[in-house]
Amino acid sequence: MSEQVIRNGAPVADSWVVVDEGALPAGDVLVPAARWLEERDTLAARPGRVGVVLTGDDDPADLAADLASIPVIALAFPKFADGRCYSHARVLREHLGYTGELRAIGEILRDQAFYLHRCGIDTFVLREDQDAASFVKGLEDFSVKYQPAADEAQPLWRRVRR
Amino acid sequence: MYRYDDYDQQIVRERVDQFRDQVRRRLGGELTEDEFRPLRLQNGLYLQRHAYMLRVAIPYGLLSSDQVRKLAHIAREYDRGYGHITTRQNIQYNWPELARVPDLLDELADVEMHAIQTSGNCIRNITADPLAGVAPDEIEDPRPYCEIMRQWSTFHPEFAYLPRKFKVAFTGAENDRAAVAYHDIGVRLVRNDAGEVGCRILVGGGLGRTPIIGEVIQEWLPKRDLLSYCEAIVRVYNLHGDRKNKYRARIKILVKQLGIDAFRAQVDEEWARIRDTGLALTDAEIERVAAYFTPPAWRPEAEVDDGRTAERAAQDPAFERWLRRNTMKHRAPGYRVVMLSLKSKHRPPGDVTDAQLDGIADMADRWSLGRIRTTHDQNMVLTDVAENDLFALWQQAAELQVATPNIGTLTDLICCPGLDFCALANAGSIGIAKQVTERFDDLDYLYDLGDLKLKMSGCINACGHHHVGHIGILGINKNDAEYYQIMLGGSEADDASLGKWLGPAIPKADLVDAVSRLVSHYLAVRDSDSERFLDTYRRVGPKPFKEAVYV
Numbered sequence: 001m002s003e004q005v006i007r008n009g010a011p012v013a014d015s016w017v018v019v020d021e022g023a024l025p026a027g028d029v030l031v032p033a034a035r036w037l038e039e040r041d042t043l044a045a046r047p048g049r050v051g052v053v054l055t056g057d058d059d060p061a062d063l064a065a066d067l068a069s070i071p072v073i074a075l076a077f078p079k080f081a082d083g084r085c086y087s088h089a090r091v092l093r094e095h096l097g098y099t100g101e102l103r104a105i106g107e108i109l110r111d112q113a114f115y116l117h118r119c120g121i122d123t124f125v126l127r128e129d130q131d132a133a134s135f136v137k138g139l140e141d142f143s144v145k146y147q148p149a150a151d152e153a154q155p156l157w158r159r160v161r162r
Numbered sequence: 163m164y165r166y167d168d169y170d171q172q173i174v175r176e177r178v179d180q181f182r183d184q185v186r187r188r189l190g191g192e193l194t195e196d197e198f199r200p201l202r203l204q205n206g207l208y209l210q211r212h213a214y215m216l217r218v219a220i221p222y223g224l225l226s227s228d229q230v231r232k233l234a235h236i237a238r239e240y241d242r243g244y245g246h247i248t249t250r251q252n253i254q255y256n257w258p259e260l261a262r263v264p265d266l267l268d269e270l271a272d273v274e275m276h277a278i279q280t281s282g283n284c285i286r287n288i289t290a291d292p293l294a295g296v297a298p299d300e301i302e303d304p305r306p307y308c309e310i311m312r313q314w315s316t317f318h319p320e321f322a323y324l325p326r327k328f329k330v331a332f333t334g335a336e337n338d339r340a341a342v343a344y345h346d347i348g349v350r351l352v353r354n355d356a357g358e359v360g361c362r363i364l365v366g367g368g369l370g371r372t373p374i375i376g377e378v379i380q381e382w383l384p385k386r387d388l389l390s391y392c393e394a395i396v397r398v399y400n401l402h403g404d405r406k407n408k409y410r411a412r413i414k415i416l417v418k419q420l421g422i423d424a425f426r427a428q429v430d431e432e433w434a435r436i437r438d439t440g441l442a443l444t445d446a447e448i449e450r451v452a453a454y455f456t457p458p459a460w461r462p463e464a465e466v467d468d469g470r471t472a473e474r475a476a477q478d479p480a481f482e483r484w485l486r487r488n489t490m491k492h493r494a495p496g497y498r499v500v501m502l503s504l505k506s507k508h509r510p511p512g513d514v515t516d517a518q519l520d521g522i523a524d525m526a527d528r529w530s531l532g533r534i535r536t537t538h539d540q541n542m543v544l545t546d547v548a549e550n551d552l553f554a555l556w557q558q559a560a561e562l563q564v565a566t567p568n569i570g571t572l573t574d575l576i577c578c579p580g581l582d583f584c585a586l587a588n589a590g591s592i593g594i595a596k597q598v599t600e601r602f603d604d605l606d607y608l609y610d611l612g613d614l615k616l617k618m619s620g621c622i623n624a625c626g627h628h629h630v631g632h633i634g635i636l637g638i639n640k641n642d643a644e645y646y647q648i649m650l651g652g653s654e655a656d657d658a659s660l661g662k663w664l665g666p667a668i669p670k671a672d673l674v675d676a677v678s679r680l681v682s683h684y685l686a687v688r689d690s691d692s693e694r695f696l697d698t699y700r701r702v703g704p705k706p707f708k709e710a711v712y713v
Binding site: 056080081082083084086087088090095109111112114115116117118119141142143144145146147148149153154155156157158160162 | 167169170172173176177180184197200201283313314315316317318319320321322323324325389397400401405435439440441447450
């Protein structure tokens, strides 16, 4: 099934392919963190860019030393109710200083867009049958942000006079 | 009390818009019930046995009279004329129609109320000592910290999909009236050796299927670190809590598995990274919020006893009983705290009608500075009543049927909604509550039994907190019939303990007789009138009680 990709609030063409195991096709690929850690030298030598898929079970700190050379990290949401990657996103952005692309893949719904975005995720891979325009609208469900997160280092009370 | 500024008002309005759109998509078939479920659950909307149930947040149990009037209006216009006060100080409506819920929420927003995070696997509405700000045994009013945490937890982007629900309770008093040891995080304001007030943090308490008493993770945390420390706890939990089995998913299981020391080490590691970020509270911000909770203008003339209350009490035994049982000491001279009992023979425990809510709002305006509290025991409170006004107030409360003089007694019982509403229940808790209330309607006998907490759940999910009742009752299904198990010796107060099963389950028809035998045995063996049921049980153990029940 083809997918729709939204980056920075707009639909974009996308070249990344998730490959769990086996031979890698030409072009840009996203591989599991374990594979990347094992094969990073050979992966770096191949033509095409390589990004990493992180699941809730993985620890983002394992990538800490190499973050500058990873252009894309895909955070996997196998079920919308599995919220571990919200923490991973914030850890990557706020603790580890990751500045590359953070994308959400898997079961991500319009009603989570605002939260995902606040945690530092800038790219969203939607199913073909999802309403992309509605998802983009969801990014701005709220105009008030009480607490700090990846998008806002200060709580509301430090930002405005209350 | 806290009043919304433009930001607070804005976020609540935006929430109504968002939910209105979600309901539109559900009713239009764009969302399946499976997809809609987690969305409505983040907004307190459950699907029960017969209909949707909406749980409205009452942050730390504090209401203005205008808010109570709005709750009455909602009961009248959107429900069947009543609401139900919950053990977490919220109010539930049992019969709202889905299509009208957005309008209902809009009306709530008019009075600075909402249903945000009253269900779902997120940080829930925060509860507190119902006597905060007026209790004589208070070190510091916890409500400013509750409000600060309310704002921090509202739409927290990282913590909307936790492994399971997450409940926080606060007390600033020496005697715990908020059951903080049975919360995912419990906070007690305490003094350190230098006399400075800080936060003692407990973690991993809870009831449900696996009742556990919370453990101290920080003896004394500076107030400035309250948010960063809690964020560290919830992040560790979000990453490491069990997501495979919902019955092992609460933080209490993680804390037990790791042990408190290993859990603390993980929290401390995370805390070190975020302690000095924007999460750090400043004195100025604490003072800004605390300014909403400054003690009200208690009237100096109230200090002069005009003698009416004592005179009426001497003449009228019913008033005297109520005075003794349903009013409590206040920190200001000339004032009393008045408990309005929602436990009467007229309706299920915790239920309150639209007319009662309107009447309570009027009483608050007339006699108690326009403020009302809800309690963990499913009652309501007028906290600032001049002693000279008590007789007039009592007459009004009696007319409204909220003056049953039974606070803290056997008939001031807690029970879950049970089979009458809940799809999970095995037992009709409300029916049993009615039988108990009818059986123990002799006030002299009830008072002879003294302080006694009966808590009853209709299934093992323990919404009626049976593990922490002095007497706990659990409904089970045995061969398609309603049976009840009795447990004794639980407490949620400072002497926190979990009850122990007494013996085999008892058929419904015999349950109230069994409770009667239990309490008459207590009267027979207690060592004095002042030894509570719980203390007698702790002294003599289960054996004699078992013999009395299973004759």
